[in-house]
Amino acid sequence: MSIQKHIPSLYIHIPFCISKCIYCDFNSIVMKSQIVDEYLNAIESGLQAINGKYSFTTVYIGGGTPTVLNEIQLSKLLNIISKHVDVFNLKEYTIEVNPGTLNDEKIFALKNSCIDRVSIGIQSFNDKYLKLLGRIHTAKEAKDIFSSLREKGFEDISIDLIYGYPTQTLNEWKTDLRECLILDPEHISAYCLTYEQGTPLVGMTDSGKFKKLGEEEELNMYEHTNDFLGNKGYKHYEISNFAIPGKECQHNTVYWENREYIGIGAGAFSYNNGERCCNIKDVKEYISAVKAKKNLICFSEKLPQEKRASEILIMALRMTSGISEKEFFNRSGCNLTELFGTQLNILAQAGLINFDDERVKLTRKGLSLADSVMMEFV
Numbered sequence: 001m002s003i004q005k006h007i008p009s010l011y012i013h014i015p016f017c018i019s020k021c022i023y024c025d026f027n028s029i030v031m032k033s034q035i036v037d038e039y040l041n042a043i044e045s046g047l048q049a050i051n052g053k054y055s056f057t058t059v060y061i062g063g064g065t066p067t068v069l070n071e072i073q074l075s076k077l078l079n080i081i082s083k084h085v086d087v088f089n090l091k092e093y094t095i096e097v098n099p100g101t102l103n104d105e106k107i108f109a110l111k112n113s114c115i116d117r118v119s120i121g122i123q124s125f126n127d128k129y130l131k132l133l134g135r136i137h138t139a140k141e142a143k144d145i146f147s148s149l150r151e152k153g154f155e156d157i158s159i160d161l162i163y164g165y166p167t168q169t170l171n172e173w174k175t176d177l178r179e180c181l182i183l184d185p186e187h188i189s190a191y192c193l194t195y196e197q198g199t200p201l202v203g204m205t206d207s208g209k210f211k212k213l214g215e216e217e218e219l220n221m222y223e224h225t226n227d228f229l230g231n232k233g234y235k236h237y238e239i240s241n242f243a244i245p246g247k248e249c250q251h252n253t254v255y256w257e258n259r260e261y262i263g264i265g266a267g268a269f270s271y272n273n274g275e276r277c278c279n280i281k282d283v284k285e286y287i288s289a290v291k292a293k294k295n296l297i298c299f300s301e302k303l304p305q306e307k308r309a310s311e312i313l314i315m316a317l318r319m320t321s322g323i324s325e326k327e328f329f330n331r332s333g334c335n336l337t338e339l340f341g342t343q344l345n346i347l348a349q350a351g352l353i354n355f356d357d358e359r360v361k362l363t364r365k366g367l368s369l370a371d372s373v374m375m376e377f378v
């Protein structure tokens with residue numbers, strides 16, 4: 001009998017969406033129904049290949065938009081997963097949903113699987129900005145879907161929000177946060193709008209159609225988020241993530257703590273035995289490679305120890321709990337102060353990090369300037 005290796009997390013990528021949002025640079029395509037079934041077969045082959053080799057603590061079905069699958073396809077996906085993964089013994093089983101793609105039948109299918117956590121991409125409660133982003137749902141539809149999920153018994157729901165839209169005011173963002181809390185989610189991710197090269201958003205900004213908000217306005221929104229959610233009982237546990245204590249996302253914490261994960265699907269990353277690799281991104285090419293039993297990996301790397309140590313520190317500092325010298329040594333095999341003592345001292349003097357309880361963590365000021373702080377360790 002072969003011995004199963006424990007890998008903390010399994011990620012399954014569903015790369016289909018109804019249409020592309022203008023800011024999106026995720027590996028997703030507009031769904032063409034004829035390839036969905038072939039893609040699900042490819043996912044099954046991937047899961048078959050690891051069946052019996054690994055046990056997992058968390059599973060995360062992300063996208064794209066997993067719930068763009070129709071009721072039959074969604075049930076097929078969930079059945080494939082439970083056939084090859086011990087879903088009964090998971091500590092967390094999440095699916096990402098888009099409010100414009102759910103209905104009672106699909107919620108029923110989710111409830112009938114072992115899924116216990118739903119992450120809803122709402123982004124804004126203001127229809128003006130939902131339209132601007134190219135989202136396929138209204139604020140009312142998002143609220144209704146949230147209520148349906150609650151009524152059907154989901155007790156762990158996360159809401160994704162974005163702030164910092166062109167022309168958005170702090171007051172509008174305050175209203176968004178208040179609307180969000182009326183729903184009483186267990187977890188909130190609040191990211192500042194990013195301008196990724198190659199997206200229509202960047203094209204529209206370059207052509208003068210939109211004007212990016214100033215850094216100070218973005219910062220005011222970030223700081224208000226931290227204060228407001230903190231005062232309402234949400235733990236600010238990662239730069240952009242907030243949770244009722246005990247409801248932090250275990251799956252994403254695996255990434256931030258540089259622990260191992262397996263990714264199944266087009267463009268999915270894995271990190272196993274010190275090696276990080278990425279599957280073929282193009283959905284059709286991925287399906288063809290699976291069918292032809294060809295190598296699915298389009299990129300892999302094993303970082304040298306010092307680079308890996310730098311990555312470990314950067315990821316760990318995303319968490320507000322930071323990292324202790326001992327944890328850093330256990331994860332990287334390197335001594336924290338020997339490797340980064342100079343940078344840590346300079347950043348501490350600038351009030352950007354501190355060493356409370358022998359842990360290195362970002363201060364409040366450091367959280368606001370996290371990108372610049374992290375650059376010091378690259």
Ligand code: SF4
Pocket residue numbers: 016017018019020021024025026028063064065098121
């Ligand atoms: S729904 Fe999500 S993955 Fe799909 S296009 Fe919009 S942002 Fe991208």
